[in-house]
Amino acid sequence: MEWIADWLFVIPLAPLIAAVANFLLGRWWIRDRAHWIAVPAVGVSFLASVPAFLAVARQHEPLSQHLYTWIPAGDFRVPVVLSVDQLTAVMLLVVTGVSFLVHLYSVGYMHGDPGYHRFFAYLPLFVFSMVMLVLASNFLVLFVFWEAVGLCSYLLIGFWFRRRSAADAAKKAFIVNRVGDFGFSIGIMLIFVTLGTLDYAEVFERVGTLGAGTVTAIALLLFTGAIGKSAQVPLFVWLPDAMEGPTPVSALIHAATMVTAGIFMVARTHPIFLASPTAMLVVAIVGAVTAFIAATIAVTQYDIKRVVAYSTVSQLGYMAIGLGTGAWIAAIFHLFTHAFFKALLFLGSGSVMHGLHDELDMRRMGGLKRSMPLTYWTFLIGAAANAGILPLAGFWSKDEIIVGAWVGGYPVVALIALAAAFFTSLYMFRAVFMTFHGEERFDRAHLHPHDPPWTMSVPLVVLAVGAAVAGFAGVPPEQGWFHRLLEPVFESAMHHEVSLATTLAFGAISTVIALAGLYLAAAAYVLGTVSPAVVAERLGPLYRLAYNKWYFDDVYQRLIVEPARGFATFLWRQIDVGVIDAAVNGAASLVVWTSQLWRRAQTGLVANYVLAIALGTVIIVGAYLIAGSNLFR
């Protein structure tokens, strides 16, 4: 399989060609045939990733291919090298695999959209960027595609550009990500300035030579980038709004091509984080807070896609807990299983919207189990996997993260994660019950929900199978196939010795908690023994806090956006026009004014001039005399 090392470039090139072709020719020539080139291109990318995966899985040696030197600026040289190790190989399969299914799904979902060709230009570009991001072997190249992913999210979230909400959401996503990138890029500069290189291998080798303060600074700055991209508190606000894009885009962003980038980056740079316990602690705390906050918000939302979106934020929080507590492999494992069930949940919601003419509000759904059985069963599998029901995928990976936090010496984090797990199960089954069970609350006269065509249902089925069985890649916990695969990457990382009793105990606790959430959801939305409205009433401020997303958006608007604009207006009106330009114009006016003054002397009357000459003579002669001349003596 070593031959693949010379062909690594095919993996990013295929989607890039599709993107460029559809972008340049789509409007005039390709039009509705845009998927003819985009879908196979991503397929090729997936097929090329498979031998690369097999090659590194077998021989444990990373593959690499040098493409060209991007920036040669003195001692700052940035080559573009594609490299594949086990971590990258897993990411490649997840990214290209899920993306391929999403592409296939989009053929049906986007059918008839006036921007069809545009959609199939942006979508492969997204895949290209993400694939290059995971293939990079240099911090700056990583950063380039990190930003490129941001661009693609901008283009796709704002795909329906005529909607103000979509345009706002796209802008917000890009700017919030840029806040993270601000820290990330300073981190990269700090690495270069202190270590003199940006190459992964060299940086990781030399990390030990740095002082503790510097390493912590670098790690935290890098993590700032991850906070933005992987939607952690306090920068998660862009992700739920990203729902404004077409549903396949949400699936892509949430499962494969965007939010996982931050988690991947931290895992990739784990030697830096390992060198700084402070940074690790921060990562774990941020992860725990994110997991909890997002889970509580998700319970109160009515928009089906928003529920799923907050669930992504929450699951990303779990991954960050894994990273922060040193359970690296568990974090990547959760990323892997999450890709299946989250893509499935989004495509499932898309399928619901497809059947209900873009209805999003779960209060106007209900009873869809009968009319959309395939969607129901696949969505149910995805929801159960997300909720961590044994033996579906989410259970194994989430449980491992919680156990990892517990034995790693972060019991509080583990407890918060368990609390969040309760809400996870609650909001997931709440969504299932509100959407598919109960009475039909939509307009039955006009809407006739039905299961989608095959291009949309095949991805659902494939992902459902994945969501059901992907977890077994990591069984038994800590010693599964997945762990052995990734061990070479995280060789230097700490190992937890987990006793069988602990594993079983946490498995049991998680299951009880998940079932409790399931029971509460059923009691509220199926059995009717608990009234959600009464509960909300009784919780009062707590409910409003969660319902209003913990007021993050409002605080940003009031404390940052508005003051910044006010300050900018002040700078423009008062400083730029009022002081600087006024000084310039004032200088000009002063010249004019002085000239006016002197102009008065030019009266044109000879008598005045004679007087002036006479006076002048007297003054000069007088001065001469006073000065002590001896002319008249």
Add this chain to the structure above:
Amino acid sequence: MDQIPILSLITYAPLAGAVILFLLPRATERAARWVALLGSGVSFALSLAMLAAFDRSATGMQFTEFIDWLPGLGIAYRLGVDGISAPLVVLTTLLSLISVLASWDPIRRRVREYYISLLLLETGMLGVFVSLDLFLFYIFWEVMLIPMALIIGIWGSANRVYAAVKFFLYTLAGSLLMLVGIVAVYQAYFEQTGVRTLDVLELAQGTYGQAFQMWAFAAFFLAFAIKIPMWPFHTWLPDAHVEAPTAGSVILAGILLKMGGYGFLRFNLPLFPDATRAWAPFIIVLSLIAIIYGALVALVQPDLKKLVAYSSVSHMGFVTLGIFALNAQGLYGAMIVMISHGLVTGALFLLVGILYERAHTREISAFGGLHRSMPVAAAFWGLFAFASLGLPGLSGFVGEFLAILGGFRVYRWAGVIAMFVVILAAWYMLWMLQRIVMMRAPGEPPDPDDPELRLAAVHGVPPAAGGAGPRGQAVDPRTFPDLNWKEFATLAPLAVLTVWIGVYPGYLMRILRPAIEQALAAFGRIGL
């Protein structure tokens, strides 16, 4: 002379066009346009040939020309280019050619005179970049001033005379200071060596006292700081941009501002290395102010051209930051920012001009939803807006990142503050992009599938009309035709170059390398 005087040919080809037009008072407008196209086209073709023949491994000046002029005073006709000026020469010829094309339809008044000014301006700009004699340099520097002021003052919009006079006086004040500096250096070198010369390269060999350097540096610095323009000497720029015709803005932003950066690199650094080191922290602070200030003020501009003008102030801050970081990354960054800014901001001004032709306004609130009526133009808007906000893979990022890295290497805080602009730049550019390209035309109701309609139905309020503000008297953007082939032809080469420099800056950087290594020789070669 043993070789073809290619630099003179490049420089005087536009002048020849201007002379022909001058001698033909009865030339039709059509003929005037073609003569101008020919003049600038020949110049562009020759400059490409020059670049192709440029030896990228050689240090020092190439294609040098020397004719003794006033030997008693040490004044001579000395031309030559190195890695710093060669790309700027090509940028000048390219943007001038594009300007001729971009003025084809919009300029309908006094066409012959307009093109005479434009061609004279081109000769002046090229002369500035190729002269190696301070006297000659000064002549070209002043030659360029008059046609630019005329272009703003005659073919500009409503408040054009004010803007032209302001531009003229401001720049003139700077160049008079520079003249004082030139005379001072001339005299100091004479006193030191007994040789009268205005050869830049020879003057750079001299060593001057610290106190003298400080003052002479300041004289040159002010001239270039006004030109580039640095905060707080920037207020002529928004006025000049807003009033200038499209081609005037393109040349102003694309080339004239670069003369400041070029002047720093060609004169301040080699002539006064000690003063440069002493002044550098102060200038870096001014650069940081410019970077953040320009971006913040751009954020609240209601006028498209002003927004782009203030973003220029911000971008030029990167140039001065990079130059006065005095290390390799900083200098590479400054040069790439200059070239990239020429391409990107030039293109943004072309796009503004294209909208102005259709709407006769530059108010951002008059536009909306152009993606539907002008999809090709919208694609260009998107590309250049992202290039301007520093998206990796496009030309802006390479330069900005290197310039900031250069600053970071010297002062950590400088890098951090400069980096902050990535947030602000995204903010103002995307805000603009959203309001003109995305959303809907002013007053246009939402589409039937817009979720806003459903929300409005649920809450019982009428849906908000599209666009950003009240319609006023503006033309409906829905009726705008997309780009015609001439407009496309002006933008496409800039787009190609923007992507090319972003993806493969190596070509450009290899041209720059010997010159940058030479410039750093006096500063300890940091970062090489």
